[in-house]
Amino acid sequence: MSDTMAPVARAGQKGSYFDWKSWLFWLIMAIWSIPLLWLMSMSVRYNEDILTVFEIIPSRVSFRGYVEFFSEPLWYGALINSLTYTTLNMILSVAVALPAAYAFSRFTFSGDKHLFFWLLTNRMAPAAVFLLPFFQMYQALGLFDTTYAVALAHMLFNVPLAVWILEGFMSGVPRQLDEIAEIDGYSFPRFFLTIFIPMIRAGIGVTAFFAFMFSWVELLIAKTLTGPQAMPLAVQMSTTSTAAGLDWALLSAAGVIAIIPGVVVIWFVRNYIAKGFALGRV
């Protein structure tokens, strides 16, 4: 269970000097990057060029979209709003999911199976189902148009996912560990916080990534629950249009900027994604 990544020659790889697998992989990745490069190229082109001229390499380049993004409070404010509720949601989702995942992985209790599937069903609710009730509920609570509303509402689909993933990781930690800690006189909270959580930090990293991702990219609920005060980046993007139609360059620049926080998060959890699941049997 410890280190499964030892550099052992795996079956099927042995004896070939030409590494066709690696070539094929990077070829696929090159094809995969095309739409992304397209987005990047759109972000530095002129609006009038984007919809009239077909060119792979832009003939003239402008960084107007980026300049506008960072000089306009509406835009960078929206970026901050998005980061705020996504982070809040990530922390809350993981925090409530941790004890629940522990319970599911360690104990049987009345109704546990039903509860687990019921939790998952909330991941299946089309966001459109909840738009109107969410709007009414958060309005009544006075949370409408705050980042808290979005953070709470996104827990609808992130908490079940977090429980699901964390439970997999926790089941990979031998139960004897709990017993030994108990014999050694650890109280449950102390054991959980100082021994158990550090052991599954990889799982927490992966869970945090998924929570971040699904909250970051969600549009419908975020749009419904916010007004001008807490407007998220994705919503700000969908409202950008001028008399001449959509401001494609600015929109693409915002799109490119919107990818950066995600890349930072992936960078932090990259080792966990690779190594982490080795602990659990996910």
Added chain:
Amino acid sequence: MNTKKKNNRAWFLVLPVVIVVAFTAIIPLMTVANYSVQDVLSPTNRVFVGLDFFRQIATDPSIIAAFQRNIIFSTQILAIEIPLGIIIAKLMPRQGWKAAAALVIVAIPLIIPWNVVGTTWRVFARPDVGLLGVTINQFRPFDIGNTPADAWFTMVLMDVWHWTPLVALLVYAGLRAIPDAYYQAASIDGASAMSVFRFVELPKLRRVLMIALLLRFMDSFMIYAEPYILTGGGPGTATEVMSILLAVIAVIQFDLGQAAAFSLIYFLIIQIFSFIFFTVLTLDQRPGPTPVKGKGKRGKKHLAEEPTGVTNE
């Protein structure tokens, strides 16, 4: 190791989740159910209409057509994304900076906001100025705005591009969890790459594949922002999926009763399908209908079994 303690106090640990989910799911869902059986003529004048809205929704030809489109769409993208995701995961480098770089590149489509994905592909697929459209136009006429088949093709391609990385990431993580001893045993037995995959890797990947399959099914069935921005459901109704229709009824026509009834039916359909997947995929893994248990057992069972399976091969 596999015997779990029976302990009803575990409910206390689950309590925070139950409270949160009750707050974010049950209360809103009750409101929806409430709307679905009443016709709100004005804030003071409500008429109880029973199941009328449900009947209207279930017999509405445009909704039935959208439902069929959803089924076809989900089937197609699952048939492409699951195998493709496995292939990419198998090809991914496993060590060093290449592995890190590969992980980041593979995961990037996942963290692009959905409307940005739609916007990018909308220009990307234009037959006059978009790279994809222009390229296909070299070989055969391609017009996303007027040819239903082209719009559908682009929608599927966009989803494959957007979501195969999720499958690839999960499978990659699952592959990394297989102890090297399995591969060594297989290699001693002289197993071919194919039988290593069939008898060593695939059984171990069951659980990640279930997560991938369920997540992809749920999300593709609920897909909204990307096709809405890409085609707006058109041309005609060619890419009009259920969520686009639901948004029209709820937000544009503002027909709350119908929208609520539609929502509940929608929700129920996804639940039924997911339950079937869930049950089928975990069927031979466990004695009872246990979603959570049996994993430990499964792991152990395979430890004992799989190398033998490879030997037989």
